[in-house]
Amino acid sequence: MGMTMTQKILARHANLESVHAGQLVMANLDLVLGNDITSPVAIREFPKFGKDRVFDKDRIALVPDHFTPNKDIKAAEQCKCLRQFAAAQDITHYYEVGRVGVEHALLPEQGLVSGGDLIIGADSHTCTYGAVGAFSTGVGSTDMACGMSWGRDWFKVPAALRFNLHGKMRKYVCGKDLILHIIGMIGVDGALYRSMEFTGEGIGNLSMDDRFTVCNMAIEAGAKNGIFPVDEKTVAYLKEHGAKDPVLYAADADAAYEKTYDIDLSALQSTVAFPHLPENTHTFDDMPRVKIDQVVIGSCTNGRLSDLQAAAEILKGRTVAEGVRCIVLPATQRIWQEAMHAGLFDIFIDAGCAVSTPTCGPCLGGYMGILAEGERAVSTTNRNFVGRMGHVKSEVYLASPAVAAASAVTGYITDPATIQEAT
Amino acid sequence: MKAKGTVFRYGENVDTDVIIPARYLNTSDPKELASHCMEDLDKTFVKRVKSGDIIVADKNFGCGSSREHAPIAIKESGVSCVIAKTFARIFYRNSLNIGLPILECPDAVDGIRDGDVVEVDFSTGTIIDETTGKRYAAEPFPPFMQDLIAAGGLAGYMRKEAKK
Numbered sequence: 296m297g298m299t300m301t302q303k304i305l306a307r308h309a310n311l312e313s314v315h316a317g318q319l320v321m322a323n324l325d326l327v328l329g330n331d332i333t334s335p336v337a338i339r340e341f342p343k344f345g346k347d348r349v350f351d352k353d354r355i356a357l358v359p360d361h362f363t364p365n366k367d368i369k370a371a372e373q374c375k376c377l378r379q380f381a382a383a384q385d386i387t388h389y390y391e392v393g394r395v396g397v398e399h400a401l402l403p404e405q406g407l408v409s410g411g412d413l414i415i416g417a418d419s420h421t422c423t424y425g426a427v428g429a430f431s432t433g434v435g436s437t438d439m440a441c442g443m444s445w446g447r448d449w450f451k452v453p454a455a456l457r458f459n460l461h462g463k464m465r466k467y468v469c470g471k472d473l474i475l476h477i478i479g480m481i482g483v484d485g486a487l488y489r490s491m492e493f494t495g496e497g498i499g500n501l502s503m504d505d506r507f508t509v510c511n512m513a514i515e516a517g518a519k520n521g522i523f524p525v526d527e528k529t530v531a532y533l534k535e536h537g538a539k540d541p542v543l544y545a546a547d548a549d550a551a552y553e554k555t556y557d558i559d560l561s562a563l564q565s566t567v568a569f570p571h572l573p574e575n576t577h578t579f580d581d582m583p584r585v586k587i588d589q590v591v592i593g594s595c596t597n598g599r600l601s602d603l604q605a606a607a608e609i610l611k612g613r614t615v616a617e618g619v620r621c622i623v624l625p626a627t628q629r630i631w632q633e634a635m636h637a638g639l640f641d642i643f644i645d646a647g648c649a650v651s652t653p654t655c656g657p658c659l660g661g662y663m664g665i666l667a668e669g670e671r672a673v674s675t676t677n678r679n680f681v682g683r684m685g686h687v688k689s690e691v692y693l694a695s696p697a698v699a700a701a702s703a704v705t706g707y708i709t710d711p712a713t714i715q716e717a718t
Numbered sequence: 719m720k721a722k723g724t725v726f727r728y729g730e731n732v733d734t735d736v737i738i739p740a741r742y743l744n745t746s747d748p749k750e751l752a753s754h755c756m757e758d759l760d761k762t763f764v765k766r767v768k769s770g771d772i773i774v775a776d777k778n779f780g781c782g783s784s785r786e787h788a789p790i791a792i793k794e795s796g797v798s799c800v801i802a803k804t805f806a807r808i809f810y811r812n813s814l815n816i817g818l819p820i821l822e823c824p825d826a827v828d829g830i831r832d833g834d835v836v837e838v839d840f841s842t843g844t845i846i847d848e849t850t851g852k853r854y855a856a857e858p859f860p861p862f863m864q865d866l867i868a869a870g871g872l873a874g875y876m877r878k879e880a881k882k
Contacts, residue, residue: 437816680735
């Protein structure tokens with residue numbers, strides 16, 4: 296039986312000729328990631344693993360991005376814990392406020408991830424790096440401590456679902472719509488314990504930012520990882536960001552997939568996930584009129600430059616509706632600077648948006664845009680669970696940057712295609 | 719090893735944001751986390767839970783974030799075991815890694831009611847609902863995971879392996 300991309304990467308890192316779904320393996324790690332929420336627990340657990348020093352100071356990334364700039368005293372203490380550990384262990388890739396960005400936008404930008412890598416991160420959206428052809432998965436803090444100590448961890452080899460992509464997406468439709476469509480189709484546990492492997496000629500029509508968004512939300516379908524094959528766009532992206540050359544792992548022709556889904560990208564529409572699960576998806580064909588109080592544009596899902604450009608295209612020359620707060624959070628300092636130089640901040644500020652420093656803040660209900668009782672937000676983030684962005688009786692609607700921007704202008708959830716046609 | 723307690727019965731897709739809301743993630747102190755456990759799903763949980771009690775839930779328990787604070791909060795609140803139809807994968811491995819016993823048993827989930835008194839035998843995977851008298855058999859863990867549990871979690875396992 297042949298192997299999938301994921302299985303080949305796991306086999307190589309476990310020093311095995313081949314692996315099969317369900318097999319438990321110990322595999323070597325190329326990179327171990329943690330943030331300011333998960334690392335303090337990992338740092339507390341680290342001594343229990345019997346090592347004084349980390350396995351490789353160059354292959355650990357500590358990214359205090361969730362509650363930074365420090366939201367309160369307790370958050371400041373957690374960041375201090377990371378800072379002290381990073382200094383004591385001489386960690387190369389520790390990012391202080393001023394250089395830090397949202398981790399899953401930051402690491403690819405810094406060239407720290409490449410095709411064929413095996414990456415774990417104590418953050419569920421670590422699956423993002425499948426976009427560059429890595430096997431990358433979210434784990435907990437004890438796993439992170441294990442990875443930092445020994446440079447290896449245990450894995451159950453996943454079975455796989457294949458998503459065969461054809462065609463090209465229409466204007467205003469992007470990677471976010473594709474992944475919301477998939478989650479709506481298979482459910483929040485539709486890929487549980489499995490890898491989601493993307494194939495087909497349609498991949499070539501997806502930008503790297505689209506691929507990051509798609510892999511980022513693989514976890515919202517329960518998947519262990521999402522992964523794209525490496526193509527010319529991947530190679531160009533990795534080169535541009537100074538990453539090491541990718542190691543290519545193509546799926547075998549007889550690789551086992553539990554199921555194959557064929558998706559026509561040209562048929563996709565703007566898609567919105569209603570409260571309180573990412574699988575509760577609607578297109579504008581069946582959309583009730585939903586009045587909103589807040590719009591958030593940012594996060595590891597949709598805080599990249601192309602996301603901000605898509606929002607700016609809609610917001611240019613328009614204003615945020617009365618009674619609506621629109622918060623824009625560029626995901627990294629570099630994105631922030633590029634957006635500034637491209638004149639996007641003038642567009643946002645003229646429209647009445649607030650532009651924030653990079654942080655995960657509002658996505659997980661931390662700070663920088665918490666919802667009150669009864670309030671509704673359209674957000675380009677990844678989760679809309681009960682209480683996710685604030686009060687238990689608030690609501691989050693997940694959407695693309697274009698939908699979010701169009702909704703900010705009208706004050707209710709709006710199809711970006713209609714707003715552009717109307718003017 | 720056995721566990722026995724009163725059941726807190728919940729539905730499907732219980733996510734880590736309701737198990738421990740992110741507004742409390744500015745600490746990793748187990749006692750403080752436990753004091754907010756399940757708060758956004760069941761405000762009475764913390765007041766009612768006693769040492770040994772058991773959570774029984776439908777499919778995809780623990781979906782969402784990687785926060786180990788979720789199984790830590792559950793374990794620290796005194797819960798002896800979580801039984802579900804399926805677990806989200808990060809929650810699954812976090813629980814094993816920190817030594818919180820979890821079992822997948824769809825039949826038991828369908829049969830057990832809120833408030834039932836249930837006994838679990840981890841060595842055999844047998845679940846007995848003492849209130850109804852019904853017995854259920856959960857899949858036993860594969861050998862590697864039994865070793866992980868026997869070592870008290872991942873740290874103990876890795877130290878033991880290193881000595882081999």
